[in-house]
Amino acid sequence: MKSKETYMQELKKWLQNTSDSSLEEMSSFFTKRLDDYEEHMSVWEKSYQIFAGLLPSNCQEILDLGCGSGLELDKIWQRDPDIKVTGVDLCQSMLDKLLEKHPDKPFTAVCQDYFQYDFGIDRWDAVISFESLHHFFPDPKKELYQKIFQCLKGDSVFILGDYIACCEDEEELLRSVYLKKREQSAIPENCFVHFDIPLTLAHEKGLLQDVGFVVENVIENPDNATILIARKALR
Template identity: 50%
Template sequence: MELTIRADVSAHMRELKQWLAQTRDEPAEDMNGFFAARVDTYEAHMSVWDKAYGRVAELTPGDCGPLLDLGCGTGLELDRIFARWPELAVTGVDLCAAMLEKLRAKHAGRRLELRCADYLAMDLGAEQYGAVVSVESLHHFTPEQKLELYKKIHAALRPGGFFLEADYIACCEEEETLLRAESARRRARANIPADVFIHFDTPLTLEHELALLRAAGFSYCEAVDSIAGATFLRGRK
């Protein structure tokens, strides 16, 4: 399927370079601290992707459970999923305890298990889930980290299960290379080790993202939609 990642690549890259120049000397923020400091304004900030969250629910059938949500935050995609499938069993994982508390308060009484953990490091189990979703979370990690995570996701899915990723995808090789180099520069300036998470975007191109999913074992991968900068990828086991 042919998708448009950015309607105007030249304008997007121009604005990105301007933003990088303006924020060049700002200190890097660790991932957990970044989101904990913004928990009260997070949902309003993320409302730009309202249609994308709705699309996640549309692409999640009610018989797919149990479902695993990686980087669930305050549960914006789960708000839509539970509205359609209130009895669905869901496990949500996020690094930020404050975000999880907000999610827990919104959906008390649901079949919802929440884990405050680093999903890159945790054991996802074997053939436990009918579906795994991740929305606007994975664009902070390196290709090497993603490949190992995708292998774990593949192993955690039951036969025939699917992984749905809705994320920030680089519109071109220049964007991917530029942001990865800038992330490395900011880490080096602040002496931040590679194993410490910082909130800085390092998206991959669609081609590279799909290649990682295939390398992780997904036999069928496709790009299914692109909404307001969120591109939807689906891989089936």
């Protein structure tokens, strides 16, 4: 594994080499890369398997935020083809690919901003999200985590797999570059763009705990992703 110093040096070099590249609108970014998306994401094969194994044994209905073409769902339905899933994603072409792969599965596709989508109250046996939430700032994420907490049934889980910043220096560096690029391109505040602004593990856990979750376990770097299991504890 690379040292933090080596990793940060490489990150700074990459940011410098891509300094002239413009930010792309989120849905457009993924639509353009649809043909190669699943091959690109296959590096997280272990994490997809872990996701499926972490779901509660009595899980019947789950909400998947940023489901994309459903790589984590491939593994979940291998384990239990009857689990009902509602998948929310901004990219209709990704949802279409998921539906094409699994026409016979109990799946509801929602092409919408999950910050605006109504999750309901005490509705889901589990909520999952993989490699999606690292594109957003802490304040909207905290509001989203509050929605997730409220929509889960008692003693249910939120399983988050994501890119986690190695240190506060990485978190702050990526955030500053992101803000500069948005300003240079005069991107409207309500426009989602593709750029990574991950939080450190401590900050990610802090947001979850602030809204009432108990972070039961953290599985770090099974394949350069981090998985957090946060439970809505019974009160």
